[in-house]
Amino acid sequence: MIVLEFKLKGKKQQYRVIDEMIRTAQFVRNKTLRYWSENQGVKLIDLYKQCVIMAKEFEWAGKLNSMARQASAERAIFAIQRFFANCKAKKPGKKGYPQFKKHTRSVEYKTSGWKLSSNKKCLTFTDGFAAGTFKLVGSRDLHFYAPSEIKRVRVIRRADGYYTQFCIDVERIGESISTGKAIGIDVGLNHFYTDSDGDTVPNPRYLRKNEKALKRLQKRVSRKKKGSSNRKKAINKLGRKHLYVSRQRKDFAVKTALCAVKSSDFVSYEDLQVKNMVKNHKLAKSISDAAWDQFAQWLQYFGKIYGKTVIAVAPQYTSQDCSACGKSVKKSLSTRTHICCCGAVLDRDHNAAINILEKGLKQAGISLNTVGHAEINAWGQNVRIVG
Template structure:
C-alpha cells in the first residue's frame, strides 16, 4: 500500500461542508460505539448495518455517502477489536477500553462517492454534503494510477488547511545490490545515533529550537477571550507551529533512515520501549523531541521496501558490557567513556553500538511474521518470543517525493551528512 497526499483547495462553503462531514463521521462512530456497549455479541457487520439505520433516523447522516458511513462504523470496530486483542494478550495495565471521540479530523470514502477528473488534478465528491469539486496540488504523479487500485480516499483537516489522501494498492518493493556492510545503531540524546563504526549523527532538537516561539503563541492564545474569533486565530497559529515541528522531525527521521538502509545490508538497533522511557519526567521532553520511534518505523519500512534486514535487539546491558572482552563494566549515565581492564577505551555509545551489532549477527536467523491489514492501509509485525530479538517491517506512511529521486550517499562515510 502507498498513501499519496495532496493539498486541497476550494471555497469557504466547501470547507464548511467538509467540517460538517467530519462531524457526521464522529457522530456515527460514537453512536456505533454506544450501540456496542448496550448490546452484547455485536460484530463488525452489525455495526455496518447500524450505520444504515442511523441514516434513516437522522437526515444529516443520510447526506453522507454510504461507504463513508461504513468506514465510520469500521473506525468504531477497530477500537473495539484492539481492546479485545489486548485482553486476550493480557497486556499489563489498562487494556484501552473504547472511548467516545471528542475530536475528529478526517472523513474517509471507499471506492464510491468521489470521482477524479480526466487530468487527475481535481476530485469531485458526489454525496449530499455539498463538498463538490476540489483542486489537488502536490508533487505525486496521480495520473499513473487508475481508479481501481485506489482503495480509499480520505479528507484530512489540519491547522494549515485540508488534504486529500489516496490509499493506492501497489507493489513498492525495490531490490538493491548488496553492499557487504552491516551496522549497529545506538540512539541517544546528545547525538541522534552513534553507529558501530564510530560515526555520529547530530541531534537536530526541533522542539527545543522552536520552543520559544511555541510559548509565545501559547501565551497569546491564553489571553484571548474564550469563544472569540481572535482566540480561534491564535489557536490556529499555535497549531501551525506544532505542525511544522512535527513535520521537521518526521522528515528528518525519514531521510536518515532511507540513507542508512540503502547503505547497509543489515541494520541493528535497540528494541526500545519509548512509552516507558518517557515516564521519567526529567528527560521525557528530550526523548520525545528526538523522535526515536519515528526513526525506527522508517528503518523497518525501508528495510522491507529495499529488501534489507532490520533487527531490533534487546538493549539490556549493551552499554555496560565491553565490546572487546564481554566483561561487565558498570557505569552511570553521566559516564560517557567506556574503559575496560582489557585496554578497550571507547565512547559509551560507540561501545553500545558494537554490542548491538554483535547480538544481531548472533541471532539473525530468526524471521518475523508479516500481517497485512489493507483496511487500515498499514502493516504490522509479530514479536519473536525469547532471545529479545525482533525482525520488523512496520507501518507504511507517505514518502516524500524528494526521497524517490537520486541516489543516497553512504552515511557511514559522511559524518556531517544532513538529510
C-alpha cells in the same frame, strides 16, 4: 500500499461542508461505539448494520456516503479489537478501552462517493453533502495509477488547511544495491544515533529550537477571550507552529532511516519501549523530540522496500557489557565513556552500537567475530561483512 497526499484548494463554503462531513463521520463512530457498549455480546458485523439504521434515523447522517459511514464504523471496530487483543495478550498497564472521540479531524471514503477529473488534477465529492470540486495541489502524479487501484480516499483537516490522501494498492519496490556493510545503531539524546563504526548523526532537537516561539504563541492563546474569533486565530497560529515542528521531525526521521538502509545490507537497532521511557519526567520532552519510534518504523519500512535485513534487538545490557570481552561494566547514565579492565576505551554509545550489531547478527543466525569476516547468503547473493 502507498499513500499519496495532496492539498485541497477550494472555497470557504466548501471547507465548511468538509467540516460537516468530518463531524458526521465522528457521530457515526461514536454512535457505533455506544451501541456496542450498551449491548454486551453484540457481534462486530452488527455494527455495520447500525450505519444503515443511522442513515434512516438521521437525515443529515444519510448524506454521508454509505461506504464512508462503514469506514467510520470500522474505526470503532478496530478500537474494540485492539482492546480485546491487549487484554488477551495481558499487556501491562492500560488496555486501551475504546473512548468516544471529540476532536476528529478526518473522514474516509472507500471506492465511492468521490470522482477524479479526466486530467486527475481535481477531486469531486458526489455524496449527499455535495462539497463540490477541489483542485489537487501536490508534486505527485496520479496518472501512473488506475482508478481501480485507489482503495481509499481520506480527507484530513490540519492547522494549515485541508488535505486528501489516496491509498493506492500497489507494491513499492526499490532498487537494491549491495554494499557489503552491516551496522548496529544506538539511538541517544546526545547524538541522534551512533553506529557500530563510530559514526554519529547529530540530534536536531527541533522542539527545543522552536520552544521559545511556541511558548510565546501559547501565551497569546491564553490571553484571548474564550470563544472569541481572536482566540481561534491564535490557536490556529499555535497549531501551525506545532505542525511545522512535527513535519521537520518526520522529514529528518525519513531521510536518516533511508540513508542508513541504503548504505548497509544489514541494520540492527534497539527495540525501545518509548511509552515506558517517557514516564521519566526529566527526559520525557527530549525523548519525545527525538522521535525514536518514528525512526524505527521507517527503518523497517525501507528495509522491506529495498530488500535489506533490518532487525530490532532487546536493549538490555547493550550499554553495560563490554564489546571487546563481554564483561559487564556498570555505569550511570551520566558516564559517557566505556572503560573496561581488558583495555577497551571508547564512547559509551559506540560500545552499545557494537553490542547491538552482534546481538542482531546472532538473532539472524550469523556469527561475527570482532576480528575476521562473516558472510550472509541473502537476496540471491553472498554479502561479505567486515568485522
